[in-house]
Amino acid sequence: MKFFVDSAEIDAIAELNDLGMVDGVTTNPSLILKSGRDILEVTKEICALVDGPVSAEVVALKSDEMITEGRKLAEIAPNVTVKVPLTWDGLKACKVLSGEGKMVNVTLCFSANQALIAAKAGATFISPFIGRLDDINMDGMELIADIREIYDNYGFQTEILAASIRAVNHVSDAAKIGADVITAPPEVIRKLASHPLTDKGLAAFVADWEKTGQSIL
Numbered sequence: 001m002k003f004f005v006d007s008a009e010i011d012a013i014a015e016l017n018d019l020g021m022v023d024g025v026t027t028n029p030s031l032i033l034k035s036g037r038d039i040l041e042v043t044k045e046i047c048a049l050v051d052g053p054v055s056a057e058v059v060a061l062k063s064d065e066m067i068t069e070g071r072k073l074a075e076i077a078p079n080v081t082v083k084v085p086l087t088w089d090g091l092k093a094c095k096v097l098s099g100e101g102k103m104v105n106v107t108l109c110f111s112a113n114q115a116l117i118a119a120k121a122g123a124t125f126i127s128p129f130i131g132r133l134d135d136i137n138m139d140g141m142e143l144i145a146d147i148r149e150i151y152d153n154y155g156f157q158t159e160i161l162a163a164s165i166r167a168v169n170h171v172s173d174a175a176k177i178g179a180d181v182i183t184a185p186p187e188v189i190r191k192l193a194s195h196p197l198t199d200k201g202l203a204a205f206v207a208d209w210e211k212t213g214q215s216i217l
């Protein structure tokens with residue numbers, strides 16, 4: 001399973017990248033706002049740092065304007081993935097941009113039918129939002145399972161990029177179902193290493209080691 005970092009914070013991406021944890025990055029207008037950075041500049045920096053796909057999202061609502069924005073974003077670096085919303089206009093833009101050989105991430109997916117139609121429009125990635133479905137008392141993970149089944153039934157090559165990941169269980173559950181990629185905030189990725197029994201066990205080892213009076217160095 002590939003790990004993408006859902007962030008536009010250079011320092012956080014760099015720390016995870018040094019650990020070999022970063023297969024790509026996803027951003028969106030809210031994450032650009034949070035970073036306080038210029039979208040073109042920060043996307044260029046992330047693309048230089050990370051080898052894998054870096055999603056940068058269009059903000060226009062009409063397909064022709066999305067296509068123009070997408071072409072401009074794709075000029076930043078070869079690893080830019082143009083992110084478009086799952087609207088009819090977004091699908092038109094997806095078809096054109098993917099036809100030009102650009103990677104396209106279709107975002108804001110909340111149903112299996114939306115995922116099906118995005119694959120038919122040539123999406124490189126489909127981004128179902130798990131957390132936001134859970135927020136309204138629906139089962140985000142069930143959507144991942146449905147999309148996996150549909151894509152496998154027909155051999156669609158579109159990669160399932162499980163997004164809106166808020167908790168560590170989302171990561172392991174998406175991995176069990178067979179999502180191709182998860183994108184998660186840096187803090188969620190860091191939490192994957194945590195377990196209370198690890199902390200408890202380590203505290204006991206440290207305490208016992210002190211009692212031995214020994215030193216390794």
Ligand code: G3P
Binds near residue numbers: 026028129131163183
């Ligand atoms: O990748 C999409 C993601 O950023 C949305 O996450 O937590 O805002 O629903 P969230």
